[in-house]
Amino acid sequence: MSNAINTNTEVASYDYIIAGAGGAGLSLLHYLMQCSSLVTKSILIIDKSFNKTNDRTWCFWNKDFSAFENLVKNRWDTISIHAEGFDKELPTTPFSYKMIQGIDFYNSILSKAKSKSNIHFQEATIVGISVLDSLNSNKSAKVEWEGGSAIGAYVFSSLLPFQMNQLNTAAAYSNSLQSGTSSNNKAPFLWQHFKGRVVQFETPVFNKAIAKLMDFNVPQQGATAFMYQLPLNEKEALVEYTIFSENVLGISEYDKVLDTYLATAFPGINYTTTHDEIGAIPMTQIELASTQAPIYTIGALGAAIKASTGYAFQFIQEQCKNIATQLDKGLPIQTRVHNTRHQFYDAVLLHVLFYRKMEGAEIFKRIFTKNDAATVFKFLSNTSSILEDIQIMRSLPTSIFLPAAIKVLLRRA
Numbered sequence: 001m002s003n004a005i006n007t008n009t010e011v012a013s014y015d016y017i018i019a020g021a022g023g024a025g026l027s028l029l030h031y032l033m034q035c036s037s038l039v040t041k042s043i044l045i046i047d048k049s050f051n052k053t054n055d056r057t058w059c060f061w062n063k064d065f066s067a068f069e070n071l072v073k074n075r076w077d078t079i080s081i082h083a084e085g086f087d088k089e090l091p092t093t094p095f096s097y098k099m100i101q102g103i104d105f106y107n108s109i110l111s112k113a114k115s116k117s118n119i120h121f122q123e124a125t126i127v128g129i130s131v132l133d134s135l136n137s138n139k140s141a142k143v144e145w146e147g148g149s150a151i152g153a154y155v156f157s158s159l160l161p162f163q164m165n166q167l168n169t170a171a172a173y174s175n176s177l178q179s180g181t182s183s184n185n186k187a188p189f190l191w192q193h194f195k196g197r198v199v200q201f202e203t204p205v206f207n208k209a210i211a212k213l214m215d216f217n218v219p220q221q222g223a224t225a226f227m228y229q230l231p232l233n234e235k236e237a238l239v240e241y242t243i244f245s246e247n248v249l250g251i252s253e254y255d256k257v258l259d260t261y262l263a264t265a266f267p268g269i270n271y272t273t274t275h276d277e278i279g280a281i282p283m284t285q286i287e288l289a290s291t292q293a294p295i296y297t298i299g300a301l302g303a304a305i306k307a308s309t310g311y312a313f314q315f316i317q318e319q320c321k322n323i324a325t326q327l328d329k330g331l332p333i334q335t336r337v338h339n340t341r342h343q344f345y346d347a348v349l350l351h352v353l354f355y356r357k358m359e360g361a362e363i364f365k366r367i368f369t370k371n372d373a374a375t376v377f378k379f380l381s382n383t384s385s386i387l388e389d390i391q392i393m394r395s396l397p398t399s400i401f402l403p404a405a406i407k408v409l410l411r412r413a
């Protein structure tokens with residue numbers, strides 16, 4: 001991107017400033033580039049580095065073609081769930097479970113954006129974003145970095161106070177957030193933390209048609225933990241050890257479990273690791289940032305992550321597509337993507353997991369035993385009907401979930 005990066009230090013004004021060129025910032029840029037009435041708007045996108053790497057693999061499910069269908073590296077129409085004495089395969093029709101590599105997503109959007117004369121790039125670490133007071137009602141916002149600043153009529157920020165692919169910064173963040181809160185009624189905050197490897201075996205070992213969504217036959221770390229296994233072909237798969245808990249682990253602890261799991265599942269068969277990734281995704285309904293118009297938060301910072309699952313990619317797409325439509329039509333900006341009803345279910349499930357009222361393995365086992373994958377996917381995409389919600393709830397024990405629901409309501413009162 002070097003030829004497109006702005007090195008000026010003077011204060012320039014833009015219609016839109018996108019602070020952070022990750023999953024959300026680039027998704028927003030993508031949808032802005034799609035809107036014919038917005039092609040003339042000046043856009044500045046800022047990130048501390050445009051030298052992108054394949055730092056994450058995005059998976060999600062959908063029925064139709066997504067905006068990034070051409071980037072889908074693999075898809076599965078069957079998932080499986082495993083726990084002690086329990087193995088179940090479920091067809092996902094009409095949904096498919098899909099995978100996009102981070103680097104393909106970054107490159108595809110950045111290369112399109114680079115060819116547009118109205119899109120400007122600034123490689124810098126942002127140190128401040130603030131609303132500028134003005135005499136008339138047209139407020140603007142200032143984005144500052146060392147040695148420079150810019151003014152935007154709208155600013156969309158995805159700058160989290162920690163990095164999701166650096167476990168130590170995530171740990172420091174949650175420690176600072178939770179210091180001083182000892183009450184047994186605190187709002188739940190879990191990390192979905194994981195280390196994954198793409199492994200390449202010498203001989204065929206995987207059933208490439210089945211995405212192993214959750215295999216709970218792994219050390220639970222006193223919380224909820226599972227192995228996630230997505231075969232790319234019969235010899236190659238992404239295998240990820242994932243935990244929902246308050247504290248992240250040391251890197252060697254994820255590796256130890258991955259080593260044992262692979263050695264036990266495929267004894268004596270050699271493999272090489274061609275890629276690895278780590279992450280810590282916040283699972284919470286605690287607001288991570290409060291901002292004021294014309295500054296809007298998007299992505300993980302902007303509450304796009306589903307608190308009970310950690311899935312965010314599809315919600316980020318919905319959020320950014322909505323914002324582009326609102327700008328296109330001159331409507332007020334509304335960034336919320338999770339509806340109140342499904343947010344309540346998320347809060348209850350998170351409460352049960354956080355306060356260890358029921359093992360995560362048991363919860364997911366029951367849900368997937370009594371429901372088809374499509375109903376579960378709809379429920380987890382916030383698109384299920386009330387009847388489908390009731391069906392999911394009937395899979396779970398009222399003696400545990402009703403008191404949890406009451407606690408959530410009391411905490412909100």
Ligand SMILES: Cc1cc2nc3c(=O)[nH]c(=O)nc-3n(C[C@H](O)[C@H](O)[C@H](O)COP(=O)(O)OP(=O)(O)OC[C@H]3O[C@@H](n4cnc5c(N)ncnc54)[C@H](O)[C@@H]3O)c2cc1C
Nearest residue numbers: 020022023024048056058059125126279299300311312313
């Ligand atoms: C390894 C990993 C795998 C994931 N897999 C999935 C998945 O399979 N499915 C799913 O739904 N979700 C997944 N997620 C969760 C979520 O979809 C991603 O984290 C997504 O990237 C969030 O987008 P974002 O824009 O909010 O944050 P990011 O993508 O992290 O983007 C933030 C950007 O801001 C920049 N930045 C931060 N601070 C500054 C600063 N001060 N100045 C300038 N730039 C700054 C960063 O460099 C970065 O480019 C995953 C997350 C991780 C970490």
